[in-house]
Amino acid sequence: MTQQIKDTVKAFIIDNFLFGDTTYALADDVSLIESGVIDSTGVLELVTYIEDQFGLEMADSDIVPANLDSLVRIAAFIEAKQAAAQPVKQAAGAA
16 A cells, blocks of 8 residues: 555656656655755645545644655555544444
C-alpha cells in the first residue's frame, strides 16, 4: 500500500508543482520544502489533495514537516491516519 500511496502523491506533485516534468529526479526521501518543490501555499494544496484523494480529515496539528515533507513521510502519515480510522469505521458498521 505504501508504494501505491507514494506513486499517487508523486504523480500529483509532478503534475501540480513540477508542471508535468517527469525528468525531475524526485526521490522518496527528499525534502519537498528544502528542495523548493513546494512552498507554504503548496503545502495547503497538498493537504487539500490528501484529504480529497484519501478521504482523510487533517487537523492543524497534522500539517507539519514531520508528516508532509517527503513522499516517505506523506505515505507513512496517510497509512497511519487510515489505520486509526479503521476501528472507528468498523465500530460504526457493527452498530
